Amino acid sequence: MTNEWFWDLSGTGEVCATYFTSHYDGPMRAPSMVLPATMQLLFGPDSADIGGPVYPLLVSLGDVLTAQAAAGEIVFSTHAEIAVRVQRQIDDPNCSMEQLSKLIAADPLLAARTVGLANTVAFNPGGRAITDVKSAELIKYAANAMLATRISFMNELANLSEALGADIEMVRQGIGADPRIGYHFLYAGCGYGGSCFPKDVKALIKTGADAGHKLHVLNAVEDANDAQKLVLVDKIVARFGEDLSGKRFALWGLAFKPNTDDMRDAPSRVIIAELFKRGATVTAYDPVAMTESRRIFGNEPRLVYAERPMQALDNADALVIVTEWKEFRSPDFDVIKAKLKSPIIFDGRNIFDPVLPRKAGLTYLSIGRP
Numbered sequence: 001m002t003n004e005w006f007w008d009l010s011g012t013g014e015v016c017a018t019y020f021t022s023h024y025d026g027p028m029r030a031p032s033m034v035l036p037a038t039m040q041l042l043f044g045p046d047s048a049d050i051g052g053p054v055y056p057l058l059v060s061l062g063d064v065l066t067a068q069a070a071a072g073e074i075v076f077s078t079h080a081e082i083a084v085r086v087q088r089q090i091d092d093p094n095c096s097m098e099q100l101s102k103l104i105a106a107d108p109l110l111a112a113r114t115v116g117l118a119n120t121v122a123f124n125p126g127g128r129a130i131t132d133v134k135s136a137e138l139i140k141y142a143a144n145a146m147l148a149t150r151i152s153f154m155n156e157l158a159n160l161s162e163a164l165g166a167d168i169e170m171v172r173q174g175i176g177a178d179p180r181i182g183y184h185f186l187y188a189g190c191g192y193g194g195s196c197f198p199k200d201v202k203a204l205i206k207t208g209a210d211a212g213h214k215l216h217v218l219n220a221v222e223d224a225n226d227a228q229k230l231v232l233v234d235k236i237v238a239r240f241g242e243d244l245s246g247k248r249f250a251l252w253g254l255a256f257k258p259n260t261d262d263m264r265d266a267p268s269r270v271i272i273a274e275l276f277k278r279g280a281t282v283t284a285y286d287p288v289a290m291t292e293s294r295r296i297f298g299n300e301p302r303l304v305y306a307e308r309p310m311q312a313l314d315n316a317d318a319l320v321i322v323t324e325w326k327e328f329r330s331p332d333f334d335v336i337k338a339k340l341k342s343p344i345i346f347d348g349r350n351i352f353d354p355v356l357p358r359k360a361g362l363t364y365l366s367i368g369r370p
Contacts, residue, residue: 141207144200145218150185151192152224158188158368159231168368169350188368190322190348191228193256193265198225229270232320232348235365237278239344240317245279250316250340252309253323253349254286254293261289263296267348268322276302285312287325313339324349333360 158168168188176183192198201222208215240247256266263269272282284293285306297303306312309328313319318340321328329351337343337360345357347366357364 141200141204144196145204145221147185148192148197148201148225149217149221151187151189151197152221152228154186154188155191155228155231155367156224159228161368162370165370166368167370171368188350189228189267189324190232190271190367191225191267193267194260194262195264198222198265229267230274231367232267232271232322232346233274235346236275236318236320239365240342243279244275247280247317248315249275249280249282250306250312250319251282251284252286252312252319252321252328253325254284255289255323258323258325261286261292263289263292266322268293269296271320271322271348272297272303276300283312283314283316285309286323287327289323310335310339315341317341318344318346321345321347321349321351324351333357333362337361 154168154172157171160166161168161171172183172186172188175181176186201218205215205218205222208218236244236249251268251272254263254266254268255261256263256268268284272284275282281302281304283304283306284290285308286293290305293303293305306314309331313336316339319336333356336345336357340362342363343361344363344365345352347364350366350369352364352366354364354366354369
C-alpha cells in the first residue's frame with residue numbers, strides 16, 4: 001500500500017472561491033462532512049463539487065477540519081493549478097488516518113505544513129499557502145481584479161493604437177515577450193464579462209470604500225470596461241449613422257467567452273440593447289448560449305436566432321463578432337461577402353488576420369488594428 005495520496009487539482013485559469021455549505025450532499029458522504037462557509041478553498045471552479053478533484057480530499061479530512069474551520073482558524077488558498085499531496089507517513093510509516101486526523105486537529109497549521117498541504121506562495125508561481133480568512137478572501141478578489149486590469153489596460157492601448165495608427169497585436173507580442181509580463185490576458189477586445197471579473201472588481205471597490213480607501217485603479221478598470229463594450233457600437237454608428245432603422249445586423253457570439261452559455265455582464269447584451277435603441281434588428285447565433293439569450297430577452301421581436309453562423313447573415317447589412325468561438329475562425333469570406341448587403345465585418349475579438357477578409361473584398365474593422 002502506498003504511503004502517499006495524490007490529487008491533481010487542475011483549474012481553468014480563473015480563480016473562483018468555493019464556499020462550502022451543507023447542500024453539498026451525495027452518496028459518498030453525509031452533509032455533516034462538508035466544511036462550513038468559513039472554510040474557503042480557492043481552487044478552480046467546481047473542483048470541490050461531488051465528483052470533482054478536491055472532493056476525495058474533503059471526504060478524507062472533512063470531519064476533522066470542520067471543527068477548526070468553524071472557529072475560523074484555517075483557510076486554504078491556492079492558485080488555479082496546483083497539486084496537493086497528503087502524506088500518510090509522518091513520523092510513523094504505519095501512521096493511520098485516525099492518527100493523522102488527531103495530528104491535524106491538534107495543530108492544523110503545523111500539521112498542514114508537515115504533511116505537505118501547503119508551502120509558501122511568495123515568488124513561487126503555482127505554489128500554495130495557508131492563510132488567515134481575510135487574506136484568503138483578498139487573494140481571491142485580487143487575482144480576478146488583476147486579470148481584469150490587464151484586459152482593460154490592453155483595451156485602452158488598443159484604442160490608442162487606432163488613434164496612432166499602431167497595431168495592438170504587435171504591441172501585445174512585444175510586451176508579452178517580457179517575462180515579467182507574459183502573454184496571458186493581453187488580448188484586446190470588446191470588454192470582459194462573466195460571473196467572476198465584474199463581480200469581483202465591484203466587490204473590491206466596495207470593500208475599499210467601506211474601509212475608507214478609494215481604489216483608483218480598479219475604478220478606472222471598471223470604467224474602461226464599460227466604455228469598451230460600446231466600441232463596436234461606435235464603429236457601427238460611424239459607418240451607418242446614428243439612425244439604424246431598417247438595418248439588420250448578424251451577430252456571432254452571445255456568451256461572454258467561448259465554451260460557456262454564461263451571458264452575465266456579456267458585451268453582447270450591451271451591444272444588442274444599443275442596436276435596438278437606434279432602431280436596428282439583430283439575427284444572432286451562438287453554439288450554446290441561445291437558450292440563455294431567450295431567457296434574458298424573452299419574446300423580443302427585434303431579436304431572432306439562426307441555426308448556423310452563415311444563416312445569421314441572411315438579409316443582414318453587416319456582421320458583428322462578439323465571442324471568439326473556434327467555429328467562427330475559418331469562414332468562407334467569399335460567402336460572407338455575397339450574403340451581406342454591405343460587405344462589412346465588425347470584429348470585437350480580432351479573430352481574423354485582416355488580410356484574409358480584405359482579400360475577399362470585405363471591409364474589416366477590428367479592435368486596435370489598422
